[in-house]
Amino acid sequence: MKMTPVLAAILSTGVAGGAVAQTELSLWYHGAGSANAEEALVNQLVEEFNASQSDWAVVLETFPQGAYNDAVGAAALAGELPDILDVDGPVMPNWAWAGYMQPLGIDEAKLEGFLPGPIGRWNGEVYSVGLWDAAVAMTTRRSTLEDNGIRVPTLDAPWSLEEFNGALATLAATGDYEFPLDLGMAWTGEWYPYAFSPFLQSFGGDIVDRSTYQSAEGVLNGDAALAFGEWWQSLFTNGYTPGTSQDAADRETGLLDGKYAIAWNGNWAALPVVEAFGDDALFLPAPDFGNGATIGAASWQFGVSGTSDNPDGARAFIEFALQDRWFSAFSDGTGLIPVTSTAAANTANYKPGGALEVFYGLSEAQALVRPVTPGYIVSAKVFEKALADIANGADVADTLDAAVDEIDADIEANGGYGH
Amino acid sequence: MASKLTRSNRAGWLMALPGAGLIATFIILPFFLAFAFSLTNQRLVSPNPTEYVGFENYSDLLGLAVFTLEPERDEAGNAVIKDGEIQYPRLRNFTRRNPDYPHLQGKREWFSWQSGENRTVVLASDVVFMRALVNTFLFVLVVAQVQSGIALGLALLINQKLRGISFFWAVYFMPVVVSIIVVSILWKFIYSPGDGLLNSLLSWLTFGAFSGIDWLGNTATALPSIMAMSIWQGVGFHMVIWLAGLQTISPTLYEAAEIEGSSKWQTFRYVTWPGLRNTAVLILIVITMQAFALFAQIDVMTSGGPLDSTQVLVFQAVERGYGKQDISGGSTISVILFLIVLCISILQRWLTREKT
Numbered sequence: 001m002k003m004t005p006v007l008a009a010i011l012s013t014g015v016a017g018g019a020v021a022q023t024e025l026s027l028w029y030h031g032a033g034s035a036n037a038e039e040a041l042v043n044q045l046v047e048e049f050n051a052s053q054s055d056w057a058v059v060l061e062t063f064p065q066g067a068y069n070d071a072v073g074a075a076a077l078a079g080e081l082p083d084i085l086d087v088d089g090p091v092m093p094n095w096a097w098a099g100y101m102q103p104l105g106i107d108e109a110k111l112e113g114f115l116p117g118p119i120g121r122w123n124g125e126v127y128s129v130g131l132w133d134a135a136v137a138m139t140t141r142r143s144t145l146e147d148n149g150i151r152v153p154t155l156d157a158p159w160s161l162e163e164f165n166g167a168l169a170t171l172a173a174t175g176d177y178e179f180p181l182d183l184g185m186a187w188t189g190e191w192y193p194y195a196f197s198p199f200l201q202s203f204g205g206d207i208v209d210r211s212t213y214q215s216a217e218g219v220l221n222g223d224a225a226l227a228f229g230e231w232w233q234s235l236f237t238n239g240y241t242p243g244t245s246q247d248a249a250d251r252e253t254g255l256l257d258g259k260y261a262i263a264w265n266g267n268w269a270a271l272p273v274v275e276a277f278g279d280d281a282l283f284l285p286a287p288d289f290g291n292g293a294t295i296g297a298a299s300w301q302f303g304v305s306g307t308s309d310n311p312d313g314a315r316a317f318i319e320f321a322l323q324d325r326w327f328s329a330f331s332d333g334t335g336l337i338p339v340t341s342t343a344a345a346n347t348a349n350y351k352p353g354g355a356l357e358v359f360y361g362l363s364e365a366q367a368l369v370r371p372v373t374p375g376y377i378v379s380a381k382v383f384e385k386a387l388a389d390i391a392n393g394a395d396v397a398d399t400l401d402a403a404v405d406e407i408d409a410d411i412e413a414n415g416g417y418g419h
Numbered sequence: 420m421a422s423k424l425t426r427s428n429r430a431g432w433l434m435a436l437p438g439a440g441l442i443a444t445f446i447i448l449p450f451f452l453a454f455a456f457s458l459t460n461q462r463l464v465s466p467n468p469t470e471y472v473g474f475e476n477y478s479d480l481l482g483l484a485v486f487t488l489e490p491e492r493d494e495a496g497n498a499v500i501k502d503g504e505i506q507y508p509r510l511r512n513f514t515r516r517n518p519d520y521p522h523l524q525g526k527r528e529w530f531s532w533q534s535g536e537n538r539t540v541v542l543a544s545d546v547v548f549m550r551a552l553v554n555t556f557l558f559v560l561v562v563a564q565v566q567s568g569i570a571l572g573l574a575l576l577i578n579q580k581l582r583g584i585s586f587f588w589a590v591y592f593m594p595v596v597v598s599i600i601v602v603s604i605l606w607k608f609i610y611s612p613g614d615g616l617l618n619s620l621l622s623w624l625t626f627g628a629f630s631g632i633d634w635l636g637n638t639a640t641a642l643p644s645i646m647a648m649s650i651w652q653g654v655g656f657h658m659v660i661w662l663a664g665l666q667t668i669s670p671t672l673y674e675a676a677e678i679e680g681s682s683k684w685q686t687f688r689y690v691t692w693p694g695l696r697n698t699a700v701l702i703l704i705v706i707t708m709q710a711f712a713l714f715a716q717i718d719v720m721t722s723g724g725p726l727d728s729t730q731v732l733v734f735q736a737v738e739r740g741y742g743k744q745d746i747s748g749g750s751t752i753s754v755i756l757f758l759i760v761l762c763i764s765i766l767q768r769w770l771t772r773e774k775t
Contacts, residue, residue, distance in 0.1 A: 098464045245636025247611040378743045392725035401511050405525050415467050
């Protein structure tokens, strides 16, 4: 948007003049120093909201992502939480349970047509809403599969376990690649539960029993989980995928450099693939290991802090943000998935025929949020360590048993996490 | 002397106040808090009230049990042998919800050995903590010896009046000035598997005979790799302390030794080394304490893996306290670490005391 100096002057005096009557709302955001347009867009969102009405003036403060959660925890202890928070989807129940956040209280009709991932529910109420979602796909080249006689899977007919294993064996046998599959083991932290727990769910297991959220016994160490664990270990013993010591640089460029044939990677890494391979680039749905194909869902979302004196203002801001034009703007600026199909139609990458259109379909069809419980933060860590250990050759049954014991002990120590 | 401390030196106390205040606020107070938290179930994020739990956190960390596993037997009562190995029932049959073995509930195998047909297993309530304890001691033991030794060697080399010697001072001291996080990231690239820097170098030196090692991904090489990198990073600092010690030794002693016709080794053994006595004590204690505090390298390079081969106490304390929101568990590890370092420091003081 081009602004004439006069118009800009009117606008800025309007904002400054209006601020006298406006009540200030503080907003904390995790995206300080983001590499893409994210931070600029949040600034623009705040400015336009402040100019659009005369009751509230949002003041934005951004944090580097690595320090954000700690800052919120410290602020909560000191009673200095802002009015509006942004929160990573799977972390939200933990903060809601601890009283850091309050129910959003917006009209749920406004959330119609949304993808399921960006709506953060806990204890039957909506606590947070996101302007975008993320999805992962088996990223590869059409020519790689066709040259080796491997079927190109679809959303309706994803690869089965046998087909997927067969494809890896075929690709390994060509000798053209250092590894046929790149799972991204170099990305420690939340990537493990986000990217790999859907495999476990597809086998029929889970990180925790979602019917009660009181135990992991039988779901993380039951027969399905053991089958998953044995398969997981076989990926590494067969040399199909690089292990936990993977070079982070190889994770970034290994597929493009031809070191890996298939990479399990997110839509945020998809554009370089399209640029490098053009029409040959393929983003394939997760394999179905027997219990349906799933991928993780939920990214960063906005919510109202538990101690805010002005929840009405905070709600007004979030409702203002929930417009298709913002979903489209953030998607264009960051490459993330817009949360409604109408917004998707107005984006560069997700419109019909767009380079990343397939991710919207993946998110719509396969997305399953990570366990919605305050204990997720701990169980995610336990799950990460169990997967790393199994990848490094630990006994599958013993490792999963130990993980179950640790998760159960944590749930008990927290009085059941309020379920 | 005593009167001077107490009498009319308000200015002195005032000047000490900022330092003393900071130490009290950020070191002494947190220590007492850590001890208090270790007796409760304090969480990082929780609406539940904190409760006093006594020494439960300590028993959860330190609990041990010994268990003798008898082999599986066939109908004749002989041990079942498959592929030349005696078959045992799985430990999980005993440690998980088995009412006959309540003392084994939730414990895991730490290590085991063979005694006749039976296998004796040592189980721990918290195997990860036990491994962290062993790794930390191993790290301290190796690093304290090797780092102080190399630092002394470098100090002796550098303690000469040669042209351009200050260039070497700078080179050896450089890693100390660089942030440990940056150093760790760089060394991660050096240790990278496949065609990493170290692997490429070794392969070039051996004309391709050397095949790449996954330095940080192998349980046998991960901890030694981190030791080597830590020694390299810290050696310059201790070299400077040795150097300061060397320069306090009076040149007249060396002149006298030369006149007496002592060899280089004799000069070192009977002049230099006795003159470095106090420096040696200082360096030993400082390196020991620094080595016990090992954290950043682990956090950046391995996160304690592979298979807990690089777990250490401080990393575990942070991982539990912040990562898993279990402040009481993290505090308990900190208190145990404090007691260990305290005991070792006292022991070192006693062993290196002035014998009169």
